[in-house]
Amino acid sequence: MPGPISTWSGLTRGLKRLHGETGSPPLRLLAASPGAGGRLSKSTISNILNGKHPTLEQLTALLAAFGTSPKTTGGMLAAYWRILAEHEPPAVYPCDIVERAESEREALRVQEEARRRYRGIEPEPELDWYDEWLRSL
Missing domain, CATH: 1.10.287 (Helix Hairpins)
Structure with missing residues (x-):
């Protein structure tokens, strides 16, 4: 079992995996979903899934759009804070x-x-x- 996510590339891989586990819905549907609440555009979601570092609000909205469980959401947000806590040497x-x-x-x-x-x-x-x-x- 892999360890906790601690890098931006790990977070991106995790988000891509969640996207796949939700049936890979089209990005426009994710952007229009109630979970996204108008906080994400199709291009923003695409950028995040292709490695752009999301803001906390974007990550939260994307996880809500995926409809993730509270446990998964908590884990991904913890990973986000862990990554931010790591300073570049x-x-x-x-x-x-x-x-x-x-x-x-x-x-x-x-x-x-x-x-x-x-x-x-x-x-x-x-x-x-x-x-x-x-x-x-």
Whole structure:
């Protein structure tokens, strides 16, 4: 038996499992459910099930939309608080700060690229260092 959820990815896996156990209802039905109470949109639910960190209100609404038992809801909320209590370790060397920032920037770039593809917008061509420098002036 796995231990208690203590990471964001673990929480995401747990929510996906709950979604599957409820019969994988369409996200629009979950968003319109009385449990969600107008606090969640279809895209918010999709983002949460794909790894975006939910707020406490979003998590509570999603669990209510799934119709989870009080025991399951309590366990998931306890996991949420456990995750928030775990602080990211401090940077152990100066480059760590830069690497984290680059990692976040890369994740945002990938998300933006996916949005552009979804909307049918052609990706911008990569510029060489000189054109990039000229653009920054």
